[in-house]
Amino acid sequence: MKRFYGWRIVWALALATTVSYGVLYYGFGSSGS
Numbered sequence: 001m002k003r004f005y006g007w008r009i010v011w012a013l014a015l016a017t018t019v020s021y022g023v024l025y026y027g028f029g030s031s032g033s
Helices: 002-032
Strands: none
């Protein structure tokens, strides 16, 4: 049970990081141009 919970946190963290980086990259790309 604990293992599943840990993996869920890892997945959520990875997804949040990817999304935030994508938003930052998109925002900076739009501002740069």
